[in-house]
Amino acid sequence: MFALRIEGRDETIGVLASHDCDLCANSEVEPEVEYLPVRIINNVNGQLVFAKSPRKLHCKTLTSAGETGAVEMHIRERRPINKDEFFKTASAIDISLLDTEKVVFRNWLAARYARSAFPDAFEARLDSKLRKKIEKLSENFGRDIRAIYFDLDDGEVVERQLGNAYQLRIHVVYETETDNDNISYEFAESLSTIFMDAFYDEKSQEWRDVVLLSCEATSAYEFPLVLANAMKPWRVDHRSYQALPNAVYPEPGR
Secondary structure, eight states: OEEEOOTTSOOEEEEEOSOHHHHHSOTTTOOEEEEEEEEEESSOOTTSSTTOSSSEEEEEEEOTTOOEEEEEEEGGGOEEEEHHHHHHHOEEOSOEEOHHHHHHHHHHHHHTTSOOOOOHHHHHHSOHHHHHHHHHHHHHHOTTEEEEEEEEGGGOOOOOOTTSOEEEEEEEEESSSOOTTOHHHHHHHHHHHHHHHHHEETTTTEEOSEEEEEEEEEETTTSOHHHHHHSEEOOTTTTGGGGOTTOOOOOTTO
16 A cells, blocks of 8 residues: 655545556556555444445455554545656555455456446335345444345346246355354345345235245355356445436436
8 A cells, every 4th residue: 555645635545446557557658547545444344345335345454564454445536646746756555455355456446337237126126224224234244245146037137017026046155164153144044034024925925026035145165156157246235326316317228
């Protein structure tokens, strides 16, 4: 990481989000670098680790003395800076992202432009009450949860009318090779309960609108790559435009 002071602004610390080739290229070819300020935090939020949120990220850090810590970063604060000026004013500091977190950081940057897209009719059924419950669950118990994958209708994208239920399988993928405290399994059970409360009618003993076929916890070391590529990770804040009822959206295909 770097400490950076720009004239007229307070000193910040941050990371470079530019490729090595861009850093080494002649300034006439690549005149700018991308810099992302970070803030040192005391605790990580389980909802903000492993690139679960496309807007904000919490990462663990390490110093050369072995001291651990954490930082927070916001994607909207990423900005281009003149490369020559950066190398004149920036200085390296003894804080770095863990190697595993560097991979998460890269994935987080890419996720800004490659977010999962589920049918609007499905997303509309996951109301704000349900989303807030999942968000709270992730904040409190999601620190070791890498991702929540939704296998919806076996990958078929269909806009279903109300009364025509979606078939859903959920895979909770956790970080550690062993789960000694069974937190991930408890997370999966709690997530299953949230969906049952929302879509299962105890009186008729039938599902409505969304049928949860399964909700299972799996280690990232055992979760098949083919499934990770075939299914979509789901994020609580996926459809932020719900809060903007008067917004104008582009026509499909344009």
